[in-house]
Amino acid sequence: MLTEVTTSERHDYRLVPPAVVLWLGVLAGLLWTWWAALVGGLAAAGVAGALLWRWRRSRPQWFSGIAALLLAAVLLAGPLAVRLHDAQHDPLRALADRAAPAVLHMVAEERPKPVQSAGYAGQQAGARLVVIPATVRWAKASGAAVETTGRVVLLAPVQGWAGLLPGQEVTAGGRLAPPRDADLTVAAVYVRGPPTDLGPVSWWQRAAEATRAALRGACSVLSEDAAGLLPGLVVGDTSGISPQVQREFTDAGLSHLTAVSGSNLAVVAGAVLLLLRALRVGPRLSAVVAGSALVGFVVLTGGEPSVLRAGVMGAVALLALALGRRRSVLPALAIAVSVLVVYDPAMAVNFGFALSVLATAGLVLLAPRWVEAMSTRGVPPGIAEGLAVPLAAFLVTAPVLAGMAGQVSVVSIAANVLAAPVVAPATVLGVVTAVLATFWPAAARLPALAAGPEAHWLLAVARHASRVPGAVLPWPGGWWGGVLALVAVGVLVVLLRRPRLRVGLALVLVCVLLVVVPVRVIAPGWPPRNWSMVACDVGQGDAEVLSTAEPGRAVVVDTGPEPGPVDECLARLGVDRVPLVVLSHLHADHISGLESVFDGRSVGAVAVGPGRMPAWAWRQVAQIAGRHGVPLLELELGRRLDWPGLSLEVIGPRYPGPQQEGDDADGTNINNASVVLRAVTPAGRVLLTGDVELLAQGDLLAAGTDLHADVLKVPHHGSRFSLPAFLSAVSPRLALISVGAGNSYGHPSRSTVDSLVAGGALVARTDTDGDAAVVTDNGGLAVVRRGK
Numbered sequence: 042m043l044t045e046v047t048t049s050e051r052h053d054y055r056l057v058p059p060a061v062v063l064w065l066g067v068l069a070g071l072l073w074t075w076w077a078a079l080v081g082g083l084a085a086a087g088v089a090g091a092l093l094w095r096w097r098r099s100r101p102q103w104f105s106g107i108a109a110l111l112l113a114a115v116l117l118a119g120p121l122a123v124r125l126h127d128a129q130h131d132p133l134r135a136l137a138d139r140a141a142p143a144v145l146h147m148v149a150e151e152r153p154k155p156v157q158s159a160g161y162a163g164q165q166a167g168a169r170l171v172v173i174p175a176t177v178r179w180a181k182a183s184g185a186a187v188e189t190t191g192r193v194v195l196l197a198p199v200q201g202w203a204g205l206l207p208g209q210e211v212t213a214g215g216r217l218a219p220p221r222d223a224d225l226t227v228a229a230v231y232v233r234g235p236p237t238d239l240g241p242v243s244w245w246q247r248a249a250e251a252t253r254a255a256l257r258g259a260c261s262v263l264s265e266d267a268a269g270l271l272p273g274l275v276v277g278d279t280s281g282i283s284p285q286v287q288r289e290f291t292d293a294g295l296s297h298l299t300a301v302s303g304s305n306l307a308v309v310a311g312a313v314l315l316l317l318r319a320l321r322v323g324p325r326l327s328a329v330v331a332g333s334a335l336v337g338f339v340v341l342t343g344g345e346p347s348v349l350r351a352g353v354m355g356a357v358a359l360l361a362l363a364l365g366r367r368r369s370v371l372p373a374l375a376i377a378v379s380v381l382v383v384y385d386p387a388m389a390v391n392f393g394f395a396l397s398v399l400a401t402a403g404l405v406l407l408a409p410r411w412v413e414a415m416s417t418r419g420v421p422p423g424i425a426e427g428l429a430v431p432l433a434a435f436l437v438t439a440p441v442l443a444g445m446a447g448q449v450s451v452v453s454i455a456a457n458v459l460a461a462p463v464v465a466p467a468t469v470l471g472v473v474t475a476v477l478a479t480f481w482p483a484a485a486r487l488p489a490l491a492a493g494p495e496a497h498w499l500l501a502v503a504r505h506a507s508r509v510p511g512a513v514l515p516w517p518g519g520w521w522g523g524v525l526a527l528v529a530v531g532v533l534v535v536l537l538r539r540p541r542l543r544v545g546l547a548l549v550l551v552c553v554l555l556v557v558v559p560v561r562v563i564a565p566g567w568p569p570r571n572w573s574m575v576a577c578d579v580g581q582g583d584a585e586v587l588s589t590a591e592p593g594r595a596v597v598v599d600t601g602p603e604p605g606p607v608d609e610c611l612a613r614l615g616v617d618r619v620p621l622v623v624l625s626h627l628h629a630d631h632i633s634g635l636e637s638v639f640d641g642r643s644v645g646a647v648a649v650g651p652g653r654m655p656a657w658a659w660r661q662v663a664q665i666a667g668r669h670g671v672p673l674l675e676l677e678l679g680r681r682l683d684w685p686g687l688s689l690e691v692i693g694p695r696y697p698g699p700q701q702e703g704d705d706a707d708g709t710n711i712n713n714a715s716v717v718l719r720a721v722t723p724a725g726r727v728l729l730t731g732d733v734e735l736l737a738q739g740d741l742l743a744a745g746t747d748l749h750a751d752v753l754k755v756p757h758h759g760s761r762f763s764l765p766a767f768l769s770a771v772s773p774r775l776a777l778i779s780v781g782a783g784n785s786y787g788h789p790s791r792s793t794v795d796s797l798v799a800g801g802a803l804v805a806r807t808d809t810d811g812d813a814a815v816v817t818d819n820g821g822l823a824v825v826r827r828g829k
Contacts, residue, residue, distance in 0.1 A: 052406065055106030056375035059113035063382045066117040067125070067389035071223050075125035082118025089114055113379065121386055128225045131191040136182050137217040137228035143182040144214045145230065146238065147175035147193065149205050156196075157284055159580060159602040160629025163655045163711070166284075166603050171195075171202050174226075178210070182217075191227035192387075194220065201235035206250060210240030224387035245340050252341055253278055255478035256471070259485035267496035271489065273299035274464070274496070275471030276342045285605035285637055286500065291446070292507035294435070294453025295460055298499065300393065308468045310335045341475065353377045370405045374398070392445045396438050403437035404430065431457035439530055443516045444523025450513055456506040460499055467495035508612060567812070568614045569825040573724035574752065574777075574815040577601070577610035578807040578829075581781025581788070582630030585729060585754060586614060587720055590686030594618040598718065598729050599625050600634035602781075608637035610812060613827075620645040620684060623676070625731030626715040627658035635662060639669050648674040650716040651697035676716055686723060693717030693733065695740050712757060713737035724815045724822050725751030728771055732757040738767040751775065751822055752815055755797070759789025759806075765796055773802045775815060775824055782808040782829075 062085045070078030089111035096103055136143060153171035160166030173195040180187040195202075195213065205211060215232035253276055260268040260281075269281030279287070279299050290296045310331040317327040378398055381388050388394040408429045415425035435454050443449050450456075470492035478485035506512060516522055568575070577584040579601030587596045595616045601607045611619075619642055624632050627649070638644060647666045653659045666673040682689040694714045715731025728750035733741075734757060741748060742764070753773035756763055758780040776797045780788045789806065797804055803824060805813040810826035817823070 052371045054371065055103060056109055056372045056379075058106065059109040060375035060378040060382075062110060063113045063117055063121075063379050064389055067121055067382055067386045070122065070125040071225075071386070071390050075122050075129055078125055079118050079122040082114045082116070082122060085114035086111060086118065116383060121383065124225070124386055128191060128227060131189050131227040132187050133177070133180065133189050133191055133193070133217065133228045134219070136187070137219045140216055140218060141182050142214065142216050143180055143187070143230070144212065145180045145193065146178045146210065146212045147195075148178060148240075149207055149209050149211065150174040150176060150192075151207055153197075153199075153203050153205055155199065155203070155280065157287075159582070160633040161581060161602060162628045162630065163658075164629055165655075165657055165661075166629050166633040168199050171197055171199055173197060173202065173205060175211075189227070192225050193228050193230050194222075194226050195230050195232055197232040197236075202232070205236065205239075206242050206246045208246055209242050210238070211236045212238035222390070224390050225385075226387075249341050252475050252479050255482065255485070256475040257281060259474050259478040259482060259489045262486045262489055263493045263496065266500050267493055270299070270496045270500060271467065271471050271474075271492055274467050274499075275475060284603050285608065286503070288605055289500075289503040289507040292450060292452075292513045293456040293503040294442075294450035294506075295456055295499070295503050297396070298460065298464060306335055306338055308465045309338050309472055312465070312469045338472070341472075353381060371402075374401055374405065392441055395441045399437040399441065400434050403433040407433040407437070428458060431461060436530060436534075440523045440526035443526035444519055444521075447516055447518030447522065448513050449516045449526070452506040452509050452512045456502055459502045459506075463495035463498050467492050467499070470495070508609070567827050569814050569816050571723070571817045572614075572814040572825070573722040573817065574720075574727055575610070575614060576754065576777040576779050576805070576807055576813045577607055578811045578827075579603075579606035579610065579634065579779070581758065581784045581786070582633070583625070583731070583754075583758070583779045584610065584634065585777075585779070586611065586616065587687055587689075587722065587727070588614075589620075589684040591618075591684075594620065594684075596621050596623065596684070596687065596689070597638055598623045599631040599731070600638055602630040602633050604634050604637035607634040608640050611638065611642070613812070617641065618643050621648055621682065622646070623648045623689075623716060623718065624650075624662065625717075625729070626650060626652055626711055627655060627662065628711060628732065629658065631731070632658055632662055635665050639665075644669065644671050646672045646674050648676050648716075650676055650694060650714060652694075652711060652714040654711055688721045690719045691716060692719050692746050693741055694737055695744065709734055709736075715756075717741065719747075719750065722815075724817050725774075727752040727754070727815070728773070729754045730756040734760075734762040735764055738764045742766060742770060752777065753797075753802070754779070755789070755793065757788075758784075758786070759793050760786070761790035761792055763790075763793050763796070768793075768796050768800060772800060773797070774822055776802040776804045777813055777815075777824075778804065778806045778808075780806055780808045784808075 062081070066078045066081035066085070069081055070076075089107050092103070093107045093111070096107065133143070151174050153173045155168030156170040156172060157168055158164075158166065158170075174192065175195055176192055177189050180189050195215070197213070197215075213230070213232045213236055214234065215230040218229040218231060220226040220229050253272065256272050256275065257268075257278070257280075260271045262268075263271065266283065266286055269279075269283065270286065272278035272280075273282050277300055282299065287296070287299075290299060313331045313334045314327055317330055322330070381394065408426075411429035411433065412422070412425045415429065416422055420428075431454050435457065439449065470488045473488040474485045474492065477488065517525055573588055575586045577586060580603070582602035583599040584601040584607040585598040587598065589595060593615055595611075595614065595618075597607070597611070597619050600622065619638060622635065622638055622644060624635070624647065635647070647662065649662065663673060676691045678691055678693070678695065680691045694717065697714060712732035712734050713736050715733050715737065717731060717733060717737075718729040720727040720729060726749070728748060730753070738756070748767070748770040750771050750773055752775045753768075753771045755776050755778045759778040778789045778794075794804055805824050805826060807813060809829070811829045812827040814825045814827070815822065816825055
């Protein structure tokens with residue numbers, strides 16, 4: 042326990058300078074050039090030699106530290122500089138600069154990591170690509186052999202590549218591209234086809250994969266979100282975690298829980314140590330048994346470089362505490378850093394490596410002091426430790442997290458304090474579930490069920506923390522953002538250490554609370570009074586909310602390209618009852634958020650038009666409606682739907698659209714089959730047009746349909762496929778464009794926006810304005826923009 046380490050115990054810092062020299066030297070060599078590592082190594086060697094000569098008699102206790110510094114300098118200026126030079130001058134780099142095609146035979150280093158993508162048109166939301174780091178055995182370009190053994194990163198289709206395991210050899214052809222990361226990667230490889238010449242898989246990798254699959258199966262007795270979260274907590278398997286849950290964990294500062302880290306390994310090994318201590322087993326045997334458990338856990342999680350890094354970091358405190366030599370924790374950490382950087386220089390620029398090192402250092406250097414300080418002031422030890430550990434971890438890792446994510450979670454400390462009590466029990470129960478699931482699946486369901494409440498608690502903490510107003514603050518990304526955050530943390534530490542400055546800081550915080558909290562929390566400006574309709578900011582997709590006269594009750598039209606944003610929009614509006622969800626058509630950017638509409642709300646029915654394509658989208662909508670037990674309705678032309686304060690009339694489409702796969706390669710016919718609604722609201726008439734394009738707009742004009750409306754939901758995200766005659770027939774006073782910021786489709790079109798403005802419409806866009814609400818203002822029409 043941290044409370045056993047007192048401030049009276051002095052740490053041994055002698056091996057810290059060599060570790061820092063190695064880390065910073067390799068970091069400079071990767072970010073700039075291998076010459077930086079060489080020069081840094083020579084400079085460190087000179088400093089070590091001078092200190093060795095000067096302190097050879099006056100400070101003999103530093104001899105070992107200076108000798109280690111000299112060794113680090115030699116390694117940096119020699120083997121490490123050579124490795125950096127070879128990677129930066131690898132022949133594949135020149136080919137990558139020319140985007141040359143190549144055939145490579147490689148060894149996979151890690152499990153494929155899925156790249157989540159939002160849905161759009163006929164493309165289903167989810168993972169379409171996987172990222173696989175690999176080491177090249179041989180390569181050919183233009184029929185000629187390329188002398189290389191460099192590291193590459195594959196971007197390959199999910200199909201055929203998702204099952205690749207670490208250590209497996211594979212051959213693939215693809216187009217080379219320059220690497221994005223400043224590490225030892227010499228090229229990125231964009232692969233289109235399936236893998237060939239697949240090599241055998243080691244027995245322990247097969248066993249680990251079988252155990253992970255058994256764990257996922259045993260967790261199926263839990264709810265969908267909990268069943269996806271538990272494997273992430275235990276072995277870092279995030280394949281079952283929904284994008285919405287991942288975003289909530291990130292915003293709440295809890296994303297580290299779903300990545301295998303030293304804390305996971307320390308929990309497992311710590312549980313073993315507690316059991317052995319209860320059995321009165323000696324410290325040395327305990328260390329051996331706990332180390333064996335740690336090795337087994339590394340095998341279970343896949344044995345990838347990131348897991349090995351976590352294993353080394355998790356073993357640092359374990360060995361020192363088990364052997365009763367707490368003073369050796371810092372030297373052990375320094376040795377671990379040095380060994381890992383020498384073994385794999387790419388660790389120097391790895392965010393996970395930095396987080397592991399800094400978190401371990403914070404727990405060793407800061408947390409015990411803070412626990413002791415709080416205990417002397419009467420805080421119970423358990424509570425003191427529960428506060429000190431997440432606070433220390435947040436403080437030392439904040440600069441890295443800010444630079445990595447481009448944002449700062451201000452609720453991270455509170456969220457981690459609330460999550461801390463259940464993380465260890467959930468992890469231990471998850472490990473027991475994984476072990477039992479391999480040979481007794483029925484029994485494995487019991488510990489899985491026991492871990493359910495812990496998983497649900499974490500989900501609840503992440504959800505509520507992420508929805509706190511101002512929970513996430515934007516921050517400059519990259520290395521400069523990290524440096525800026527480091528400066529901010531340093532200033533905060535200085536202020537807290539000086540009594541007078543501490544009082545000033547407290548006054549500033551009180552002023553901020555008095556000003557910001559009432560504005561953002563107590564009396565928020567959202568939703569505005571008398572809102573009739575809101576175009577939700579859901580990215581590159583559509584989601585509109587139409588209020589009824591009953592508070593908390595609203596109709597939803599389309600649900601956006603992914604779960605989460607529409608749910609957050611409805612939560613901001615205070616909507617807890619949705620009598621009808623209308624899906625204008627079955628493209629992914631209109632239906633993929635449907636599941637999250639049901640989250641904490643009663644839904645009366647889901648309504649669609651006559652279209653049934655794409656087939657996967659129709660199946661998905663039907664499955665969601667069936668799972669929640671709500672009827673699935675088809676809206677016929679001319680149908681009217683009425684609620685207090687709101688009425689809808691179906692005025693399109695006038696044909697069913699494509700009825701089988703392959704009839705609509707570019708999605709135009711599906712767009713033209715969008716349900717078109719005319720709504721009557723207290724703010725006036727609203728025309729909801731889905732993604733209708735030229736043909737459907739022409740049909741509405743030819744049919745003589747009364748299209749005039751006060752508010753127009755502009756078709757197809759403001760694309761250029763809008764007839765000027767159609768826009769003139771609508772003649773809106775207010776035009777809402779639901780569109781994603783920085784999208785690659787050119788939406789909204791300048792010509793469409795200019796036509797709307799020329800017609801006298803006020804234009805509001807979700808990519809620049811955020812949620813846009815239509816309100817009645819003194820009997821007139823107005824728009825209120827929430828802002829980004």
